[in-house]
Amino acid sequence: MKDNKQSEKDSSADNVDEYLQTLGNEDARERRYYSQEQPFxxxxxxxxxxxxxxxxxxxxxxxxxxxxxxxxxDFNDEC
Structure with a gap:
């Protein structure tokens, strides 16, 4: 039973870490996209x-x- 709980905790932690890395990658991707913009x-x-x-x-x-x-x-003149 303890092994299952430990693996569930590890799995949750892994999921959170993976999600946070994804967020970081999206930010980097967005910065890279905007840095490539060039004026006409x-x-x-x-x-x-x-x-x-x-x-x-x-x-x-x-x-x-x-x-x-x-x-x-005209509105100001009427007032």
Whole structure:
């Protein structure tokens, strides 16, 4: 009976140790992944970005912010 209990304890300890090692490996793997990130060069960005679509989105956002700004100003004037 004592041998079974001892082997169960060893098994639990082994499982915990194995789990902790796995956590450590995942952290190392994540650090390695992010350390391999490299910024895009200007040429790559030019090739990847659809400039026409970007300009349209920027115009939409400018129009939205302008509209929002006038609504806020009107709200403040009413108060």
């Amino acid at each position: 060069s200007a040429d790559e960005m030019t090739r990847l970005v659809n400039e026409e679509r970007l300009n349209a989105l920027l115009a939409q956002s400018d129009a939205f912010l302008s509209s929002l700004n006038s609504e806020i100003k």
